[in-house]
Amino acid sequence: xxxxxxxxxxxxxxxxxxxxxxxxxxxxxxxxxxxxxxxxxxxxxxxxxxxxxxxxxxxxxxxxxxxxxxxxxxxxxxxxxxxxxxxxxxxxxxxxxxxxxxxxxxxxxxxxxxxxxxxxxxxxxxxxxxxxxxxxxxxxxxxxxxxxxxxxxxxxxxxxxxxxxxxxxxxxxxxxxxxxxxxxxxxxxxxxxxxxxxxxxxxxxxxxxxxxxxxxxxxxxxxxxxxxxxxxxxxxxxxxxxxxxxxxxxxxxxxxxxxxxxxxxxxxxxxxxxxxxxxxxxxxxxxxxxxxxxxxxxxxxxxxxxxxxxxxxxx
Ligand SMILES: Nc1ncnc2c1ncn2[C@@H]1O[C@H](COP(=O)(O)OP(=O)(O)OP(=O)(O)O)[C@@H](O)[C@H]1O
Ligand SMILES: N[C@@H](CCO)C(=O)O
Numbered sequence: 552x553x554x555x556x557x558x559x560x561x562x563x564x565x566x567x568x569x570x571x572x573x574x575x576x577x578x579x580x581x582x583x584x585x586x587x588x589x590x591x592x593x594x595x596x597x598x599x600x601x602x603x604x605x606x607x608x609x610x611x612x613x614x615x616x617x618x619x620x621x622x623x624x625x626x627x628x629x630x631x632x633x634x635x636x637x638x639x640x641x642x643x644x645x646x647x648x649x650x651x652x653x654x655x656x657x658x659x660x661x662x663x664x665x666x667x668x669x670x671x672x673x674x675x676x677x678x679x680x681x682x683x684x685x686x687x688x689x690x691x692x693x694x695x696x697x698x699x700x701x702x703x704x705x706x707x708x709x710x711x712x713x714x715x716x717x718x719x720x721x722x723x724x725x726x727x728x729x730x731x732x733x734x735x736x737x738x739x740x741x742x743x744x745x746x747x748x749x750x751x752x753x754x755x756x757x758x759x760x761x762x763x764x765x766x767x768x769x770x771x772x773x774x775x776x777x778x779x780x781x782x783x784x785x786x787x788x789x790x791x792x793x794x795x796x797x798x799x800x801x802x803x804x805x806x807x808x809x810x811x812x813x814x815x816x817x818x819x820x821x822x823x824x825x826x827x828x829x830x831x832x833x834x835x836x837x838x839x840x841x842x843x844x845x846x847x848x849x850x851x852x853x854x855x856x857x858x859x860x861x862x863x864x865x866x
Contacts, residue, residue, distance in 0.1 A: 554580035556588040556607045556649050563605075566648050567594065569639045570655060572601055583663070583748075586610060586764070591658065602658035603637065605648075611764065613645065613652050618693045619763050620644040620654055622686075622740060627657075629685040631678065632759040634659050659761070661753035667782050670755040672799040676806030678757055679745065679778060683771045684811055686740030695743065695769040697831055699728055705834040712841045717858065724830050724861065731823055733770050736816055741774035742766055746781040772817045775807055776828035780860050790855040795863065825864045833857035 558566075564575050573596025581589040581604070588607040593600060608616060620636045624644065627635035634656040636644040646653050664671060695701075703725065710718060742749075743765040751758045783799035807813075813821075836854035843851070 553582060553584050553586075554588050554590070555609050556651060558590065558605075558607070558649065562649070563590075563592070566605075566646065566653070567592075567655075569641050569646060570637055571640060572596060572603065572637065572655070573599075576600065578605070584762075592655065603655045604634065604658050605653060605655050607648055608652045608654075608764075611652060613647075615693070616645050616652050616654070617643065618691045619766055621691055622689060622766050623656065623763055625689050626682060626685060626760075629688075631682050631685055632659075632757050633763070634759050634761060659751045659759035661751040661756075661758040664747040664750060664752055666786075667747055667799070668755060669799055669802050671750075671752060671757075672782050672803040673806040674752075674755065674757050675745070675750060675778060675782060676775075676803035677810055678760070679742070679775060680807040680810035682742065682760070683739055683774070689740050691740075693767045695741075695767040697743065697765060697835065698769065699725075699733075699827075702830060702834045705838050709834070709837040709841050712837065720858075720861065720865070721830070721833075724826060724865075727823065728827055728830065731820065733773075733827075736820060737771045737814065738768060739771050740766060741769050741771060743769065743774060743777065745774065745778045770824070771811075772813070772820060772824045773827055775804075776821070776824035777831075779803055780825060780828050780832075780857075784860070790853060790859045793856060793859050793863070822864060826861060829857050829861040829864060833861055 560575070560578075563578055567575055573594045576593040576595050578590050578592045581591060587609050590605040592603045592605045594603070595601070623633050623636050626633040637655040637657065638644060639646055644654050706721060706725070710721070713721065742760065742763060744762060745760065749762040750760050779800055783803055784793055784795045787793055833854055836852050836857060840851050840854055
């Protein structure tokens with residue numbers, strides 16, 4: 552259950568006065584998600600029922616949030632399926648609730664994906680390319696705070712928990728990545744965490760991409776690699792048995808390239824991008840497992856999954 556900040560009816564009624572959303576009908580904490588507190592919020596305005604998601608940000612500062620909320624609004628306005636944040640009557644998309652930053656966003660239909668279909672992989676390939684193209688006109692900028700420097704700092708924290716084989720593999724991967732000039736590849740706004748649980752589908756129709764709170768300006772190919780690593784594999788309860796589904800990879804890549812073709816350097820760098828994306832989540836999951844944040848109610852996501860994915864891309 553991830554409701555870290557409990558909100559009363561009275562507090563929510565007061566909060567909603569700064570929005571043109573009508574009167575509060577009901578609200579309910581959302582159990583999925585681990586970073587933030589989320590509530591479903593239902594209101595009624597002019598006889599119509601409206602549905603929203605209220606997010607109370609547990610880790611981000613007020614300063615860094617406008618970048619993410621502006622991207623969500625920008626993408627929704629460019630017909631990329633994302634949840635549009637709701638404008639306050641006073642100023643912008645961000646407000647304070649219980650001393651923390653908070654935002655109200657449009658509630659999308661559908662649910663997260665557990666076993667993506669071939670069609671869903673194709674849809675995501677196409678939509679990510681459209682997201683990347685639209686992002687070329689977005690004026691905000693944010694550095695990737697989960698880039699190679701962050702991975703190196705994280706490795707220093709977790710390396711002692713690794714066995715000799717893991718240490719050697721990770722050392723080789725950092726050597727490989729440090730030798731690549733990622734800046735010479737096409738850059739732009741990336742989602743940076745587009746896993747299956749961050750896209751809501753109704754059947755094979757994408758209702759929206761959510762959780763843009765790692766978005767940043769970085770390497771477009773890396774974003775595609777993050778997505779392939781999570782969407783295009785056949786999972787097993789034993790991470791060592793994970794395998795990729797080549798049909799899903801082909802469907803996703805073909806759909807992406809039909810909207811934004813990959814240049815020669817991107818094609819050459821594909822394997823390295825898959826390895827960089829695997830390394831990033833191997834590092835973050837290792838840190839969460841070995842050095843969990845105090846007081847955090849976290850379902851630990853298994854780093855062995857990304858260790859295996861890294862091994863597959865190395866072979
Ligand atoms: N705009 C939305 N419309 C409908 N449902 C949403 C929306 N945003 C979030 N949700 C629901 O809330 C759940 C939690 O949201 P989210 O994944 O953003 O959680 P988080 O704690 O902020 O992030 P993380 O998953 O990284 O821990 C989602 O799985 C989804 O069911
Ligand atoms: N998508 C990440 C967690 C949120 O960043 C993972 O599965 O490790």
